[in-house]
Amino acid sequence: MREILANALDVFNRHSGWIIWNLFLAFIPFALSFWLYRRRSTVRTLLWWVAFAVFFAFLPNAPYLLTDIIHLIRATRSGYSAWIITLIFIPLHLFAILSGFQMYVISLLNQGHYLKRIGLEKYINHSEIMTHALCALGVYMGRFRRFNSWDLVSDPANVLLITLNDLTSKRPAIVIVISFIGLTVLYWIAKQITLGLFLRFREMQVRREWFE
Template identity: 65%
Template structure:
Protein backbone atom coordinates (compact mmCIF):
# COMPACT_ATOMS: atom_id res chain seq x y z
CA UNK A 1 0.00 0.00 0.00
CA UNK A 2 2.82 2.37 0.90
CA UNK A 3 4.48 1.63 -2.43
CA UNK A 4 1.28 2.46 -4.32
CA UNK A 5 0.88 5.75 -2.46
CA UNK A 6 4.51 6.63 -3.12
CA UNK A 7 4.13 5.92 -6.83
CA UNK A 8 0.91 7.92 -6.93
CA UNK A 9 2.57 10.88 -5.21
CA UNK A 10 5.56 10.76 -7.55
CA UNK A 11 3.28 10.49 -10.56
CA UNK A 12 1.25 13.47 -9.41
CA UNK A 13 4.34 15.62 -8.91
CA UNK A 14 5.73 14.68 -12.30
CA UNK A 15 2.62 14.96 -14.47
CA UNK A 16 -0.01 16.81 -12.45
CA UNK A 17 1.89 19.34 -10.36
CA UNK A 18 0.86 22.08 -12.79
CA UNK A 19 -2.81 21.80 -11.86
CA UNK A 20 -2.89 24.01 -8.76
CA UNK A 21 -0.82 26.79 -10.33
CA UNK A 22 -2.68 26.79 -13.65
CA UNK A 23 -6.06 26.80 -11.93
CA UNK A 24 -4.92 29.71 -9.79
CA UNK A 25 -4.01 31.65 -12.94
CA UNK A 26 -7.36 30.70 -14.49
CA UNK A 27 -9.30 32.04 -11.52
CA UNK A 28 -7.63 35.47 -11.67
CA UNK A 29 -9.60 36.61 -14.75
CA UNK A 30 -12.73 34.92 -13.39
CA UNK A 31 -12.53 36.93 -10.17
CA UNK A 32 -11.75 40.09 -12.12
CA UNK A 33 -14.74 39.52 -14.40
CA UNK A 34 -17.10 39.73 -11.43
CA UNK A 35 -15.45 42.91 -10.20
CA UNK A 36 -15.25 44.54 -13.63
CA UNK A 37 -18.52 43.45 -15.18
CA UNK A 38 -20.96 42.47 -12.43
CA UNK A 39 -20.29 44.56 -9.33
CA UNK A 40 -18.72 47.52 -11.08
CA UNK A 41 -20.60 50.80 -11.37
CA UNK A 42 -21.12 52.57 -14.68
CA UNK A 43 -18.17 54.83 -13.94
CA UNK A 44 -14.93 53.50 -15.39
CA UNK A 45 -12.07 54.79 -13.28
CA UNK A 46 -8.36 54.41 -14.11
CA UNK A 47 -8.35 51.46 -11.70
CA UNK A 48 -11.15 49.84 -13.71
CA UNK A 49 -9.18 50.19 -16.94
CA UNK A 50 -6.10 48.76 -15.23
CA UNK A 51 -8.19 45.83 -14.05
CA UNK A 52 -9.45 45.33 -17.60
CA UNK A 53 -5.89 45.15 -18.92
CA UNK A 54 -5.00 42.57 -16.27
CA UNK A 55 -8.17 40.65 -17.15
CA UNK A 56 -7.20 40.53 -20.83
CA UNK A 57 -3.62 39.55 -20.02
CA UNK A 58 -4.63 36.68 -17.74
CA UNK A 59 -7.73 35.39 -19.53
CA UNK A 60 -5.74 33.14 -21.91
CA UNK A 61 -4.61 31.20 -18.82
CA UNK A 62 -8.16 29.90 -18.35
CA UNK A 63 -8.51 28.70 -21.93
CA UNK A 64 -4.90 27.49 -21.85
CA UNK A 65 -5.93 24.55 -19.68
CA UNK A 66 -7.51 22.96 -22.75
CA UNK A 67 -4.01 22.41 -24.10
CA UNK A 68 -2.97 20.70 -20.87
CA UNK A 69 -4.54 17.55 -22.27
CA UNK A 70 -1.01 16.83 -23.47
CA UNK A 71 0.02 16.24 -19.85
CA UNK A 72 -2.70 13.61 -19.52
CA UNK A 73 -1.50 11.90 -22.68
CA UNK A 74 2.09 11.93 -21.40
CA UNK A 75 0.98 10.51 -18.06
CA UNK A 76 -0.97 7.69 -19.70
CA UNK A 77 2.00 6.82 -21.90
CA UNK A 78 4.35 6.80 -18.90
CA UNK A 79 3.35 3.25 -18.04
CA UNK A 80 1.92 3.70 -14.56
CA UNK A 81 -0.50 1.13 -13.19
CA UNK A 82 -4.07 1.10 -14.43
CA UNK A 83 -5.23 2.18 -10.95
CA UNK A 84 -3.08 5.30 -10.89
CA UNK A 85 -4.11 6.14 -14.43
CA UNK A 86 -7.86 5.66 -13.95
CA UNK A 87 -8.18 6.91 -10.36
CA UNK A 88 -5.72 9.81 -10.42
CA UNK A 89 -4.59 10.95 -13.85
CA UNK A 90 -7.78 10.83 -15.89
CA UNK A 91 -10.29 12.29 -13.38
CA UNK A 92 -7.85 14.85 -11.97
CA UNK A 93 -6.73 16.18 -15.34
CA UNK A 94 -10.19 16.24 -16.87
CA UNK A 95 -11.55 17.99 -13.78
CA UNK A 96 -8.84 20.66 -13.96
CA UNK A 97 -9.38 21.20 -17.68
CA UNK A 98 -13.14 21.47 -17.22
CA UNK A 99 -12.88 23.91 -14.31
CA UNK A 100 -10.37 26.07 -16.15
CA UNK A 101 -12.51 26.14 -19.27
CA UNK A 102 -15.62 26.97 -17.25
CA UNK A 103 -13.72 29.90 -15.72
CA UNK A 104 -13.11 31.14 -19.26
CA UNK A 105 -16.76 30.71 -20.24
CA UNK A 106 -18.16 32.45 -17.16
CA UNK A 107 -15.68 35.31 -17.57
CA UNK A 108 -16.95 35.93 -21.09
CA UNK A 109 -20.57 35.57 -20.02
CA UNK A 110 -19.93 38.29 -17.43
CA UNK A 111 -18.35 40.45 -20.12
CA UNK A 112 -21.39 39.98 -22.35
CA UNK A 113 -23.71 40.83 -19.48
CA UNK A 114 -21.78 44.04 -18.88
CA UNK A 115 -22.05 45.07 -22.52
CA UNK A 116 -25.79 44.43 -22.46
CA UNK A 117 -26.16 46.51 -19.30
CA UNK A 118 -24.22 49.31 -20.98
CA UNK A 119 -26.62 49.30 -23.92
CA UNK A 120 -24.07 47.71 -26.25
CA UNK A 121 -25.80 44.39 -26.85
CA UNK A 122 -24.94 44.52 -30.55
CA UNK A 123 -21.25 44.32 -29.62
CA UNK A 124 -21.59 41.15 -27.51
CA UNK A 125 -20.75 38.73 -30.32
CA UNK A 126 -17.98 40.97 -31.63
CA UNK A 127 -16.52 41.19 -28.14
CA UNK A 128 -16.54 37.42 -27.77
CA UNK A 129 -14.86 36.89 -31.14
CA UNK A 130 -12.22 39.50 -30.32
CA UNK A 131 -11.47 37.82 -27.00
CA UNK A 132 -11.22 34.40 -28.67
CA UNK A 133 -8.73 35.84 -31.16
CA UNK A 134 -6.60 37.47 -28.47
CA UNK A 135 -6.67 34.32 -26.36
CA UNK A 136 -5.69 32.17 -29.35
CA UNK A 137 -2.59 34.32 -29.74
CA UNK A 138 -2.00 34.24 -25.98
CA UNK A 139 -2.27 30.46 -25.85
CA UNK A 140 0.22 30.14 -28.68
CA UNK A 141 2.65 32.47 -26.92
CA UNK A 142 2.31 30.48 -23.72
CA UNK A 143 2.32 26.94 -25.08
CA UNK A 144 4.95 27.24 -27.80
CA UNK A 145 7.04 30.31 -26.93
CA UNK A 146 6.66 29.81 -23.15
CA UNK A 147 5.71 33.39 -22.31
CA UNK A 148 3.71 34.21 -19.17
CA UNK A 149 1.02 36.83 -18.60
CA UNK A 150 3.36 39.04 -16.58
CA UNK A 151 5.80 39.14 -19.48
CA UNK A 152 3.52 41.79 -20.97
CA UNK A 153 4.92 44.05 -18.26
CA UNK A 154 8.46 42.72 -17.83
CA UNK A 155 9.35 42.29 -21.51
CA UNK A 156 6.61 43.71 -23.74
CA UNK A 157 9.01 44.42 -26.61
CA UNK A 158 10.00 40.74 -26.80
CA UNK A 159 6.37 39.61 -26.87
CA UNK A 160 5.48 42.18 -29.52
CA UNK A 161 8.39 41.17 -31.73
CA UNK A 162 7.67 37.45 -31.34
CA UNK A 163 3.97 37.94 -32.04
CA UNK A 164 4.56 39.98 -35.19
CA UNK A 165 7.14 37.51 -36.48
CA UNK A 166 4.93 34.48 -35.85
CA UNK A 167 1.78 36.06 -37.26
CA UNK A 168 3.60 36.52 -40.54
CA UNK A 169 4.71 32.87 -40.65
CA UNK A 170 2.42 30.16 -42.03
CA UNK A 171 2.70 27.41 -39.39
CA UNK A 172 2.25 29.59 -36.28
CA UNK A 173 -0.63 31.41 -37.95
CA UNK A 174 -2.28 28.08 -38.76
CA UNK A 175 -1.94 26.95 -35.14
CA UNK A 176 -3.48 30.22 -33.94
CA UNK A 177 -6.36 29.93 -36.41
CA UNK A 178 -7.09 26.35 -35.33
CA UNK A 179 -6.97 27.43 -31.68
CA UNK A 180 -9.34 30.29 -32.44
CA UNK A 181 -11.76 27.88 -34.11
CA UNK A 182 -11.64 25.47 -31.17
CA UNK A 183 -12.20 28.27 -28.66
CA UNK A 184 -15.13 29.65 -30.64
CA UNK A 185 -16.88 26.29 -31.05
CA UNK A 186 -16.27 25.01 -27.53
CA UNK A 187 -17.29 28.34 -26.03
CA UNK A 188 -20.52 28.38 -28.00
CA UNK A 189 -21.42 24.92 -26.71
CA UNK A 190 -20.37 25.48 -23.11
CA UNK A 191 -22.01 28.89 -22.97
CA UNK A 192 -25.41 27.36 -23.70
CA UNK A 193 -24.88 24.64 -21.10
CA UNK A 194 -23.74 27.15 -18.48
CA UNK A 195 -26.61 29.55 -19.13
CA UNK A 196 -29.02 26.62 -18.99
CA UNK A 197 -27.67 25.60 -15.58
CA UNK A 198 -27.89 29.21 -14.34
CA UNK A 199 -31.48 29.43 -15.54
CA UNK A 200 -32.45 26.21 -13.77
CA UNK A 201 -30.81 27.37 -10.55
CA UNK A 202 -32.57 30.74 -10.68
CA UNK A 203 -35.93 29.22 -11.51
CA UNK A 204 -35.53 26.67 -8.72
CA UNK A 205 -36.10 23.69 -11.01
Protein backbone atom coordinates in the same frame (compact mmCIF):
# COMPACT_ATOMS: atom_id res chain seq x y z
CA MET B 1 -1.15 1.87 2.26
CA ARG B 2 1.50 4.45 3.10
CA GLU B 3 3.62 3.26 0.19
CA ILE B 4 0.67 3.54 -2.20
CA LEU B 5 -0.01 7.12 -1.07
CA ALA B 6 3.66 8.00 -1.39
CA ASN B 7 3.73 6.62 -4.94
CA ALA B 8 0.54 8.50 -5.79
CA LEU B 9 2.06 11.76 -4.50
CA ASP B 10 5.22 11.17 -6.52
CA VAL B 11 3.14 10.49 -9.63
CA PHE B 12 1.13 13.68 -9.05
CA ASN B 13 4.23 15.83 -8.62
CA ARG B 14 5.84 14.38 -11.73
CA HIS B 15 2.92 14.62 -14.14
CA SER B 16 0.21 16.77 -12.51
CA GLY B 17 2.01 19.35 -10.40
CA TRP B 18 1.03 22.04 -12.90
CA ILE B 19 -2.66 21.74 -12.01
CA ILE B 20 -2.73 23.99 -8.94
CA TRP B 21 -0.59 26.72 -10.51
CA ASN B 22 -2.44 26.77 -13.84
CA LEU B 23 -5.82 26.79 -12.13
CA PHE B 24 -4.65 29.72 -10.00
CA LEU B 25 -3.64 31.64 -13.14
CA ALA B 26 -7.05 30.88 -14.67
CA PHE B 27 -8.78 31.97 -11.47
CA ILE B 28 -7.28 35.47 -11.60
CA PRO B 29 -9.31 36.70 -14.64
CA PHE B 30 -12.32 34.73 -13.41
CA ALA B 31 -12.32 36.62 -10.09
CA LEU B 32 -11.59 39.93 -11.80
CA SER B 33 -14.55 39.45 -14.16
CA PHE B 34 -16.94 39.67 -11.22
CA TRP B 35 -15.35 42.87 -9.93
CA LEU B 36 -15.14 44.43 -13.39
CA TYR B 37 -18.50 43.41 -14.79
CA ARG B 38 -20.85 42.48 -11.95
CA ARG B 39 -20.40 45.30 -9.46
CA ARG B 40 -23.19 47.84 -9.05
CA SER B 41 -21.29 50.82 -10.38
CA THR B 42 -20.48 51.07 -14.08
CA VAL B 43 -18.03 53.94 -13.59
CA ARG B 44 -14.66 53.14 -15.18
CA THR B 45 -11.93 54.59 -12.98
CA LEU B 46 -8.17 54.29 -13.48
CA LEU B 47 -8.20 51.28 -11.17
CA TRP B 48 -10.92 49.71 -13.34
CA TRP B 49 -8.79 50.09 -16.48
CA VAL B 50 -5.76 48.61 -14.72
CA ALA B 51 -7.84 45.63 -13.60
CA PHE B 52 -9.24 45.36 -17.14
CA ALA B 53 -5.71 45.15 -18.56
CA VAL B 54 -4.75 42.50 -16.00
CA PHE B 55 -7.94 40.61 -16.83
CA PHE B 56 -7.08 40.34 -20.52
CA ALA B 57 -3.41 39.63 -19.82
CA PHE B 58 -4.32 36.60 -17.72
CA LEU B 59 -7.48 35.47 -19.52
CA PRO B 60 -5.65 33.18 -22.02
CA ASN B 61 -4.53 31.09 -19.03
CA ALA B 62 -8.08 29.72 -18.76
CA PRO B 63 -8.43 28.22 -22.27
CA TYR B 64 -4.70 27.37 -22.12
CA LEU B 65 -5.69 24.53 -19.79
CA LEU B 66 -7.29 22.82 -22.80
CA THR B 67 -3.82 22.27 -24.24
CA ASP B 68 -2.70 20.58 -21.03
CA ILE B 69 -4.34 17.43 -22.36
CA ILE B 70 -0.81 16.63 -23.59
CA HIS B 71 0.21 16.03 -19.96
CA LEU B 72 -2.52 13.42 -19.63
CA ILE B 73 -1.42 11.73 -22.86
CA ARG B 74 2.20 11.64 -21.70
CA ALA B 75 1.20 10.30 -18.30
CA THR B 76 -0.83 7.45 -19.79
CA ARG B 77 2.20 6.47 -21.87
CA SER B 78 4.58 6.37 -18.91
CA GLY B 79 3.91 2.77 -17.97
CA TYR B 80 1.83 3.32 -14.84
CA SER B 81 -0.84 0.87 -13.79
CA ALA B 82 -4.41 1.16 -15.03
CA TRP B 83 -5.51 2.00 -11.47
CA ILE B 84 -3.21 5.03 -11.21
CA ILE B 85 -4.22 6.24 -14.66
CA THR B 86 -7.94 5.75 -13.94
CA LEU B 87 -8.06 7.02 -10.37
CA ILE B 88 -5.42 9.78 -10.46
CA PHE B 89 -4.49 11.00 -13.91
CA ILE B 90 -7.81 11.07 -15.72
CA PRO B 91 -9.97 12.63 -12.94
CA LEU B 92 -7.40 15.27 -11.96
CA HIS B 93 -6.55 16.32 -15.49
CA LEU B 94 -10.15 16.41 -16.68
CA PHE B 95 -11.14 18.39 -13.60
CA ALA B 96 -8.42 20.97 -14.28
CA ILE B 97 -9.19 21.25 -17.99
CA LEU B 98 -12.96 21.53 -17.55
CA SER B 99 -12.69 23.89 -14.57
CA GLY B 100 -10.32 26.21 -16.40
CA PHE B 101 -12.51 26.38 -19.46
CA GLN B 102 -15.64 26.90 -17.39
CA MET B 103 -13.97 29.87 -15.72
CA TYR B 104 -13.30 31.22 -19.21
CA VAL B 105 -16.96 30.80 -20.18
CA ILE B 106 -18.26 32.51 -17.04
CA SER B 107 -15.76 35.35 -17.44
CA LEU B 108 -17.09 36.08 -20.93
CA LEU B 109 -20.69 35.77 -19.77
CA ASN B 110 -19.91 38.40 -17.12
CA GLN B 111 -18.40 40.57 -19.85
CA GLY B 112 -21.56 40.21 -21.94
CA HIS B 113 -23.67 41.09 -18.91
CA TYR B 114 -21.68 44.29 -18.46
CA LEU B 115 -22.04 45.28 -22.12
CA LYS B 116 -25.79 44.77 -21.82
CA ARG B 117 -25.93 46.97 -18.72
CA ILE B 118 -24.15 49.88 -20.44
CA GLY B 119 -26.33 49.67 -23.54
CA LEU B 120 -23.88 47.84 -25.83
CA GLU B 121 -25.74 44.54 -26.05
CA LYS B 122 -25.39 44.43 -29.86
CA TYR B 123 -21.61 44.16 -29.46
CA ILE B 124 -21.64 41.08 -27.21
CA ASN B 125 -21.01 38.61 -30.03
CA HIS B 126 -18.32 40.85 -31.51
CA SER B 127 -16.57 41.12 -28.15
CA GLU B 128 -16.68 37.35 -27.71
CA ILE B 129 -15.17 36.74 -31.15
CA MET B 130 -12.44 39.30 -30.50
CA THR B 131 -11.71 37.74 -27.12
CA HIS B 132 -11.46 34.27 -28.66
CA ALA B 133 -8.99 35.60 -31.23
CA LEU B 134 -6.82 37.28 -28.59
CA CYS B 135 -6.90 34.18 -26.39
CA ALA B 136 -6.05 31.87 -29.31
CA LEU B 137 -3.00 34.04 -29.89
CA GLY B 138 -2.20 34.04 -26.18
CA VAL B 139 -2.53 30.26 -25.92
CA TYR B 140 -0.18 29.81 -28.87
CA MET B 141 2.41 32.18 -27.41
CA GLY B 142 2.18 30.41 -24.07
CA ARG B 143 2.29 26.83 -25.36
CA PHE B 144 4.80 27.18 -28.19
CA ARG B 145 6.79 30.31 -27.28
CA ARG B 146 6.58 29.69 -23.52
CA PHE B 147 5.66 33.28 -22.68
CA ASN B 148 3.87 34.08 -19.44
CA SER B 149 1.25 36.76 -18.83
CA TRP B 150 3.71 38.93 -16.89
CA ASP B 151 6.08 38.99 -19.87
CA LEU B 152 3.79 41.67 -21.29
CA VAL B 153 5.17 43.94 -18.58
CA SER B 154 8.68 42.58 -18.02
CA ASP B 155 9.63 42.12 -21.71
CA PRO B 156 6.97 43.78 -23.91
CA ALA B 157 9.29 44.54 -26.84
CA ASN B 158 10.35 40.92 -27.25
CA VAL B 159 6.76 39.69 -26.91
CA LEU B 160 5.57 42.15 -29.56
CA LEU B 161 8.40 41.32 -31.96
CA ILE B 162 7.92 37.55 -31.76
CA THR B 163 4.13 37.88 -31.93
CA LEU B 164 4.29 39.97 -35.10
CA ASN B 165 6.77 37.53 -36.60
CA ASP B 166 4.49 34.56 -35.87
CA LEU B 167 1.40 36.33 -37.19
CA THR B 168 3.18 36.90 -40.51
CA SER B 169 4.50 33.32 -40.70
CA LYS B 170 2.37 30.66 -42.34
CA ARG B 171 2.61 27.76 -39.88
CA PRO B 172 2.06 29.73 -36.64
CA ALA B 173 -0.81 31.65 -38.25
CA ILE B 174 -2.50 28.38 -39.25
CA VAL B 175 -2.16 27.00 -35.72
CA ILE B 176 -3.62 30.20 -34.26
CA VAL B 177 -6.56 30.15 -36.70
CA ILE B 178 -7.31 26.50 -35.91
CA SER B 179 -7.09 27.28 -32.18
CA PHE B 180 -9.46 30.22 -32.67
CA ILE B 181 -12.02 28.04 -34.47
CA GLY B 182 -11.80 25.30 -31.85
CA LEU B 183 -12.06 27.78 -29.00
CA THR B 184 -15.07 29.48 -30.59
CA VAL B 185 -16.93 26.20 -31.11
CA LEU B 186 -16.16 24.86 -27.64
CA TYR B 187 -17.16 28.16 -26.06
CA TRP B 188 -20.49 28.21 -27.91
CA ILE B 189 -21.30 24.68 -26.71
CA ALA B 190 -20.24 25.39 -23.12
CA LYS B 191 -22.11 28.69 -23.14
CA GLN B 192 -25.39 27.01 -24.11
CA ILE B 193 -24.95 24.38 -21.41
CA THR B 194 -24.07 26.99 -18.75
CA LEU B 195 -26.99 29.26 -19.64
CA GLY B 196 -29.33 26.26 -19.73
CA LEU B 197 -28.23 25.16 -16.26
CA PHE B 198 -28.52 28.71 -14.95
CA LEU B 199 -32.06 29.11 -16.29
CA ARG B 200 -33.00 25.71 -14.88
CA PHE B 201 -31.65 26.73 -11.48
CA ARG B 202 -33.61 29.99 -11.54
CA GLU B 203 -36.75 28.14 -12.56
CA MET B 204 -36.36 25.78 -9.61
CA GLN B 205 -35.90 28.75 -7.27
CA VAL B 206 -39.06 30.44 -8.58
CA ARG B 207 -41.06 27.25 -8.15
CA ARG B 208 -39.77 26.80 -4.63
CA GLU B 209 -40.69 30.38 -3.68
CA TRP B 210 -44.11 29.99 -5.30
CA PHE B 211 -44.92 26.85 -3.31
CA GLU B 212 -43.66 28.39 -0.10
